[in-house]
Amino acid sequence: MIEFRNVTFTHKKGYGLNNLNLSIDEGEFSFLIGPTGSGKTTLMRLIYFDLFPDTGIVKVNGYSSNKLKQRQIPKIRKSIGMVFQNYVLLPDRNLFDNVALPLHVLGFPGRDIPDRVDEALDLVGLVGKEDHLPSELSGGEQQRACLARGIIKEPDILLADEPTGNLDPIASFELVRLLETIHETGTTILMASHNYNLIKGRGRPIIELKDGKLRGR
Amino acid sequence: MDKILYLISEGLKNIWRHKMTAFTAVFSLFIALFIVGLLATAGDNTHKVLQYLRSKYKIEVFFKQDVTNEEAVGLIHKIKKLKGVRTATIIEKEDAVRIFKDQFGEDITDILGYNPLPVSAVVNLSRTSRELIKVEPIIKRIKSIGRVEEVRYQGNLIKKIERNYKRAVDRFPYLAGAIVLIAILIIYNTVKMSVYSRRELIGSLQLIGASRLFVKTPFIIEGLFIGLFSAVLVFPALFGTIQGVNYLLNNFTTWRIALSFNPVVWLWLCLIVISITLIGSYRAVSSFLK
Numbered sequence: 325m326i327e328f329r330n331v332t333f334t335h336k337k338g339y340g341l342n343n344l345n346l347s348i349d350e351g352e353f354s355f356l357i358g359p360t361g362s363g364k365t366t367l368m369r370l371i372y373f374d375l376f377p378d379t380g381i382v383k384v385n386g387y388s389s390n391k392l393k394q395r396q397i398p399k400i401r402k403s404i405g406m407v408f409q410n411y412v413l414l415p416d417r418n419l420f421d422n423v424a425l426p427l428h429v430l431g432f433p434g435r436d437i438p439d440r441v442d443e444a445l446d447l448v449g450l451v452g453k454e455d456h457l458p459s460e461l462s463g464g465e466q467q468r469a470c471l472a473r474g475i476i477k478e479p480d481i482l483l484a485d486e487p488t489g490n491l492d493p494i495a496s497f498e499l500v501r502l503l504e505t506i507h508e509t510g511t512t513i514l515m516a517s518h519n520y521n522l523i524k525g526r527g528r529p530i531i532e533l534k535d536g537k538l539r540g541r
Numbered sequence: 542m543d544k545i546l547y548l549i550s551e552g553l554k555n556i557w558r559h560k561m562t563a564f565t566a567v568f569s570l571f572i573a574l575f576i577v578g579l580l581a582t583a584g585d586n587t588h589k590v591l592q593y594l595r596s597k598y599k600i601e602v603f604f605k606q607d608v609t610n611e612e613a614v615g616l617i618h619k620i621k622k623l624k625g626v627r628t629a630t631i632i633e634k635e636d637a638v639r640i641f642k643d644q645f646g647e648d649i650t651d652i653l654g655y656n657p658l659p660v661s662a663v664v665n666l667s668r669t670s671r672e673l674i675k676v677e678p679i680i681k682r683i684k685s686i687g688r689v690e691e692v693r694y695q696g697n698l699i700k701k702i703e704r705n706y707k708r709a710v711d712r713f714p715y716l717a718g719a720i721v722l723i724a725i726l727i728i729y730n731t732v733k734m735s736v737y738s739r740r741e742l743i744g745s746l747q748l749i750g751a752s753r754l755f756v757k758t759p760f761i762i763e764g765l766f767i768g769l770f771s772a773v774l775v776f777p778a779l780f781g782t783i784q785g786v787n788y789l790l791n792n793f794t795t796w797r798i799a800l801s802f803n804p805v806v807w808l809w810l811c812l813i814v815i816s817i818t819l820i821g822s823y824r825a826v827s828s829f830l831k
Contacts, residue, residue: 402750412744416559428544429749431543431544434546477749
């Protein structure tokens with residue numbers, strides 16, 4: 325489902341990925357660990373084609389970075405859910421509108437949207453907060469809202485880039501459990517974290533990056 | 542269909558969500574258009590001001606002493622036919638005595654024992670011409686019809702008014718062009734700033750797989766309505782302002798500023814504003830799209 329073949333990417337500041345080879349199978353739940361600056365976010369951005377490799381090929385869901393056309397990017401992203409450390413919720417919209425946004429992008433009929441939003445909010449435990457603005461939610465709630473927005477379109481792949489970075493240990497643990505619940509529906513999940521204690525002992529593949537190189541798996 | 546309705550409603554909701562930004566945009570656009578409107582009204586009224594001033598131009602033609610009232614009627618008839626002359630009114634010898642008495646309080650015939658005042662005529666010039674009025678050739682032609690003793694007129698004043706009018710008319714297109722250009726730049730940059738303040742939204746929409754068109758459409762609809770609101774507000778504001786100015790002018794003169802409402806002109810104005818806001822929104826969003 326996701327394949328990195330001899331991928332090198334260098335940012336202007338110098339860091340990035342260095343000749344990375346990696347594959348993630350469909351339905352797999354992997355953790356991506358490594359210290360800050362090890363290339364975790366770069367790897368994620370390469371998956372959703374926000375960046376393109378300097379050399380090598382990134383293949384996602386059948387699309388190959390060397391053959392991809394600009395207009396195909398939205399199509400690929402429709403099959404990828406994303407959760408970020410800094411939430412990226414729209415501050416001027418309430419929880420319902422934030423979570424419903426991907427469905428509008430996908431062109432879902434308006435009458436189906438409330439039920440799907442309810443389902444997603446139910447899964448992340450935010451029912452009853454539909455009218456709240458992001459600023460009226462706690463950090464953990466905002467992150468769960470972000471997760472609800474990421475999964476509402478039932479993506480093939482869910483990318484979570486340091487989703488627990490701003491959360492306390494309990495909220496972090498709950499979020500990982502939520503991701504495991506979502507994984508049970510068959511979603512391929514890749515979660516980046518630098519908190520090894522949070523992910524160890526879960527029986528999931530761990531991809532370890534250091535200085536842009538694959539250190540272990 | 543659901544998607545189209547959603548995008549339209551988003552465009553309208555964005556105006557409400559970002560009330561201050563929208564208000565600033567509408568206000569800036571309104572000010573720019575208001576100035577253009579004032580300029581257009583000034584341009585439209587410049588000629589009316591000139592017509593008013595021209596109606597005050599007065600040429601006094603004094604005939605020779607031996608010209609009788611009857612002969613003067615014939616001469617005035619000739620003056621009326623001259624190019625550039627609108628009216629010519631006879632002042633008969635008896636009228637001249639009465640005017641003298643009104644001005645000086647004495648009856649000149651009582652003092653001198655006879656009426657020494659000649660028959661004269663007050664000539665008014667044509668005022669509607671868009672061309673500069675040159676008074677000297679008219680004076681020359683009046684003198685050439687014969688039996689004229691003297692012609693008095695406000696030569697320097699007329700020259701000054703006509704010269705200044707020509708200056709204003711010559712410079713008006715450049716001034717109007719500059720102001721319209723400034724208005725376009727204000728409108729364009731206002732729209733761009735409004736989009737810039739929401740560049741995070743554009744990024745977020747792209748991350749969840751929104752197409753470029755999906756991202757752009759609400760901004761374009763928002764721009765369209767902001768342009769429309771501003772254009773619609775301008776006419777009543779101009780109307781109110783001119784009514785106010787006319788009310789003040791009423792204390793000094795009977796002359797009034799006219800606000801011409803030409804639906805075609807206003808329709809064009811609306812279309813131009815909407816086009817600028819549409820192009821501005823489109824280009825601004827495009828510049829923030831990856």
